[in-house]
Every structure is written in C-alpha cells, then in structure tokens.
Amino acid sequence: MSTENNKTTSDIVGKLWNLCNILKDDGITYHQYVTELTYLLFLKMATETGTEDQLPENYRWADLETRAAPDRLEFYKILLIHLGGHGSTLVQEIFANASSFIKKPATLSTLVAEIDKLDWYSVHREDLGDLYEGLLEKNANEKKSGAGQYFTPRALINSMVRIMQPSLTDIIQDPAAGTGGFLIAANHYLRTQNDFDELTEAQQRKYRNNTFYGMEHVQDTHRLALMNLMLHGIDGGIRYGDTLSPEGQALPPATLILTNPPFGTKKGGGLPSRDDFTYPTSNKQFCFLQHIYRGLKPGGRAAVVLPDNVLFESNIGSDIRRDLMDKCNLHTILRLPTGIFYAQGVKTNVLFFTRGDSDKGNTQETWIYDLRANMPQFGKRTQLTEQHFAEFETAFGDDPLGTPASLTKRNDQGESGRFRRFSREQIAERGDSLDISWLKDDSATDAQDLPEPAFLAQEALSELDAAMEELRGILEELGADFEEDLV
Incomplete structure (x- = not known):
C-alpha cells in the first residue's frame, strides 16, 4: 500500500x-x-x-x-x-x-x-x-474494550509468518482464530511473494476456498473474522465452533499452523469434550497444543504462542511435552518479552516445530532465543516493532522446517548471548522442562509494570489446577477410586 x-x-x-x-x-x-x-x-x-x-x-x-x-x-x-x-x-x-x-x-x-x-x-x-x-486493532488497543487482553501484536504475527514462509501449496490453519490476524498476515505474505495474475482460475479458486482454515468459539468475534477475511479476498475459512469439542476434529489436517491459543482453564474446570486427546486435561493451552501437533500432516510446521507454564508444568504437562518432542522436531523456542500483551504479567513464548514422518525421537536438539531478559518494558510508551525481531529472524535462518542440516549452520552464542542450543539429553536431565534461561536480567520492573490483580488471580487458579492434576495422578497410581472427593 x-x-x-x-x-x-x-x-x-x-x-x-x-x-x-x-x-x-x-x-x-x-x-x-x-x-x-x-x-x-x-x-x-x-x-x-x-x-x-x-x-x-x-x-x-x-x-x-x-x-x-x-x-x-x-x-x-x-x-x-x-x-x-x-x-x-x-x-x-x-x-x-x-x-x-x-x-x-x-x-x-x-x-x-x-x-x-x-x-x-x-x-x-x-x-x-x-x-x-x-x-x-484500534479496538484491541483500547483497554476499556477488553478485546486486547491477549491481542497478538501485529509485529509478532508478521515475524512468525516471515519465519514460517507460507507457500501456495500450504493448507494453513489457526484453531483459535480470533478476528483472523494470523490468516490475514499469511494471505498478505503470499500475495507479496507471488504473482497472482499468473495463477490459473483453478489455482485462484483453490486459494480462495481451500487454503485458510480456522475456528472461533465466540460468535461476535467469529463475525468480525469473517468480515475481515472477506475484505481481504478470502471466502469463509473460519468456522464457528469449539476446537476442543468434536467440531475441532473436523478441521482438515494442515501443513502450516499459526496460532495464539487462549490461556487459562476450560470453563468450569471440565475436560474437553473431544475424545481423541491422549492426555485429557482442563488446561486449555495443553489441549490446544495436542490439537496442533496431532493436526499437522507429516512434514507440516507450526509456530504457536504459549505461556510459560506449558514449558514447566509436571505430570500431564511433562507427558505432553515428551509426546510433542517425540512426534515433532521442536527445533526452536523464542522467549518473548513481558508486557507485549495487555495483561501485563503474561510471560509467553513461541514454539516452532515440524511434524515428523514417524512418531518417535524427532527432537534431537532445541534452540532457545531469549528475547525477554534485558528488554525494554513494552506498553503505550514503548511500542513493540518488527525491528525487535530482526536479530532473532537472522539467527533462526531461512529454513522454516528447522531441519538438522540447517540447525548446524546456527551459532550458539554461549552464556552471554541470546541464542543457545540444548540437546534432547540435556532437556531430559531437566525433567523435560523447557523453561530454560541463563541471562541475568538487569531490566528494572516498576510498580506500574506489575501484573494486574485479575492476572495474578488467573495465574493462581492455573497453579491450583496443576496441583489438582498432580493429586489425581497420585490417586490413580495408588489405585484409589475416590478421586471425585478432590473436586
């Protein structure tokens, strides 16, 4: 433009x-x-x-x-x-x-x-x-609207899209589509990288109707998403429904998934109603993560925004991380700065992984880029821009699949740098925790940057849910049949 x-x-x-x-x-x-x-x-x-x-x-x-x-x-x-x-x-x-x-x-x-x-x-x-x-975006930036609490910054979306390099042959999915930001950014990338005038009518039709898929479970948000896609030349694409119900199982297998799933637990603390998850849990992030890596075709790739607890929670959390690292090559984790979401205390990461041809031993090493330590306090005064991701994109390289050959070209910057390599064995020694940091963070935290009470309450609830999961696991191991007493 x-x-x-x-x-x-x-x-x-x-x-x-x-x-x-x-x-x-x-x-x-x-x-x-x-x-x-x-x-x-x-x-x-x-x-x-x-x-x-x-x-x-x-x-x-x-x-x-x-x-x-x-x-x-x-x-x-x-x-x-x-x-x-x-x-x-x-x-x-x-x-x-x-x-x-x-x-x-x-x-x-x-x-x-x-x-x-x-x-x-x-x-x-x-x-x-x-x-x-x-x-x-105006609506999301207006704190009173409530729409921006977990609004994914456009600078982050665009960086994830550039790294994943969508192609015209991709089937692109966002299982937590919101107003369609990831799909719109992928569409923009494809239109700038290709000459659409050279596509046949059949190719144009396939692009409009069979490239972009998503799901959104809030009806008002769903209509905003459909309007957004329509104005960008995409017909439909985002379905109204709950990805964590059998409706989510109907989404077609994807070759590229870009998403920022909702944080927290399922309303009422219940388990998802779909029955194809190996590890049922009330934690939304872990449910979405299972949907994502199970929904990728062999060789398909994903870039997913997830909060810190996904990296360190034990029991079912550890099981799901091991399953992810078995089925996929989890080649890169980007630790994001705090304050880029409007719920100030949220600490998040982007996980980049590729589904393997087999279901075992696909992750041999994981590279972690720390963009959190010693970064500005982002907010109204300091805006997150695409330039903040430039060094990470250079360090990541030009292979969206993170194949072993491309990983050998990366530079481990050591304990004083932002980019480091960790072998699968080193991760296993940490109890399969991926919450790994090494840089001393000297950035000051003002009182005004402290998490808001609502977020602290949500975080406490998440920790309680994790504790309940652990207690249920202990009861199951003991063969107890009175687990409902915990609820």
Whole structure:
C-alpha cells in the first residue's frame, strides 16, 4: 500500500472509531460498537464493491438509508433478523443471531449519515481489508474494550509468518482464530511473494476456498473474522465452533499452523469434550497444543504462542511435552518479552516445530532465543516493532522446517548471548522442562509494570489446577477410586 493510500485508510479508521462516542451516549460498549459497525459496514461495502447480489432485495444499504428517520431503527432490527436466514452463506454467518444494541432512532440515523459521508472512493478495493483490520486493532488497543487482553501484536504475527514462509501449496490453519490476524498476515505474505495474475482460475479458486482454515468459539468475534477475511479476498475459512469439542476434529489436517491459543482453564474446570486427546486435561493451552501437533500432516510446521507454564508444568504437562518432542522436531523456542500483551504479567513464548514422518525421537536438539531478559518494558510508551525481531529472524535462518542440516549452520552464542542450543539429553536431565534461561536480567520492573490483580488471580487458579492434576495422578497410581472427593 502506498503512503498516500495508507494515510487515507488511517484517516477513515480514525473517523469510524470516533463514531463510538455517538454510541457511548446510547450506553453501548466498545466491543458492541465494533460488532454494530460490522453490520453497517458490511451493507455499505457491499454497495461500494458491487457485491450486493449476495444480499436479498429490499434488505440493502439503500433500503436502510432511504427509510424515514423515525422508522429506520425498527427496520434495521428486522433487517438484522432477516439477513441471519437469507442471502449468501457468508451473509447468514455474519448476521447469525444478530441483534442491535442501539436504543435511540437518532443514534442509528447519525451513524448511517456519518458512514455515508466518508470518502469511500479514495479507498482502493484491496485496501478495504486494511481499513477493517485497522479498526479491529484500534479496538484491541483500547483497554476499556477488553478485546486486547491477549491481542497478538501485529509485529509478532508478521515475524512468525516471515519465519514460517507460507507457500501456495500450504493448507494453513489457526484453531483459535480470533478476528483472523494470523490468516490475514499469511494471505498478505503470499500475495507479496507471488504473482497472482499468473495463477490459473483453478489455482485462484483453490486459494480462495481451500487454503485458510480456522475456528472461533465466540460468535461476535467469529463475525468480525469473517468480515475481515472477506475484505481481504478470502471466502469463509473460519468456522464457528469449539476446537476442543468434536467440531475441532473436523478441521482438515494442515501443513502450516499459526496460532495464539487462549490461556487459562476450560470453563468450569471440565475436560474437553473431544475424545481423541491422549492426555485429557482442563488446561486449555495443553489441549490446544495436542490439537496442533496431532493436526499437522507429516512434514507440516507450526509456530504457536504459549505461556510459560506449558514449558514447566509436571505430570500431564511433562507427558505432553515428551509426546510433542517425540512426534515433532521442536527445533526452536523464542522467549518473548513481558508486557507485549495487555495483561501485563503474561510471560509467553513461541514454539516452532515440524511434524515428523514417524512418531518417535524427532527432537534431537532445541534452540532457545531469549528475547525477554534485558528488554525494554513494552506498553503505550514503548511500542513493540518488527525491528525487535530482526536479530532473532537472522539467527533462526531461512529454513522454516528447522531441519538438522540447517540447525548446524546456527551459532550458539554461549552464556552471554541470546541464542543457545540444548540437546534432547540435556532437556531430559531437566525433567523435560523447557523453561530454560541463563541471562541475568538487569531490566528494572516498576510498580506500574506489575501484573494486574485479575492476572495474578488467573495465574493462581492455573497453579491450583496443576496441583489438582498432580493429586489425581497420585490417586490413580495408588489405585484409589475416590478421586471425585478432590473436586
């Protein structure tokens, strides 16, 4: 995108975001605002892009706009219900169970008028996706919205995509898709690396319909994701459902998985309802990790954001790490800086691994890059940028599979450096813990950078869950049949 187009898109994003002040006066939250705006933008953009044929007649932007102001809100609410069951499959998915939070007719009339006033002709068709993505990022950056607590920074997403080098032959999956950030970034990478004008019609169709897959279990987020993908030229792709239920088993095997699964435990502390996990656990991260490495085709690769507890929890945690290192070549771990997520205390890593042709002995060595020690305190004042990942990307090398031949070209920087090699035997001596650090961290931690109480409470719950898992394991070893007494 040119600088001029970028500025135009940014200006429109700013104007759209400022409309939230109108809705705040009507008692509408930031998250509800973005959902509400998605309905209206879909109708408007269908008009601007000449794709209104996917909407039933009499339920389009012009029909809403030409209604008398006092009747417009009532018609809008009827329109939302109607589109949930009529029109194209995409329309029905985006408007499924849709309802409006707007209470005052004047609020809707102002929104319609302001959206219509925007200079849509200055936005190129291919830039509409960037406009919408910018709106989603604004929402995530607004702490009051709650949407950004675990929002994956775009700089991190783009670095992971560059390292994994998506290709046109890939089947790309995000089992915790959110608003589709990883899939959109992979799409952008592929479009900059390939000449799509040279693809046959069949190749174009395969790309649009059979390259990107994902799942999202929050319906409002799912509609935002579908809108995001549509504006970036991808048809569907993200299903509404729970990856940790049998619905997740229906996702096709992938050659590339890029994801940042949700942290914490399954609601109510229950086990996932799908029955194909070797190690059932209420810990969401461990469940998603099993889904990911089991869902890769042989030779398929993954880059996954996971919190520290996945690296060190014992019992089932150790079993799952051993299973991962058996079935996959876990060749690289990137220890991420703290503060890059809006829940300040979250400590995370990116695990890079490749599924083996066999299910045993695939990890021979794991390289760990410490981008956490002696790093700035990221937040509003210090933004995480793609430049922060430049040295890691150079150290990683140009082989997304992490094959043994490419690992021999890496440089172990020793105890004073950020990048080090650990053999499978060394990891086993640590009890198969991958929580390995060696640099003395001299970076100061201000009181304002301390974890928020909600995060500390969540962390305590995770530790209690881990303790419960250990107690259950002990009871099972003793042959006890009264494990329910623990609950």
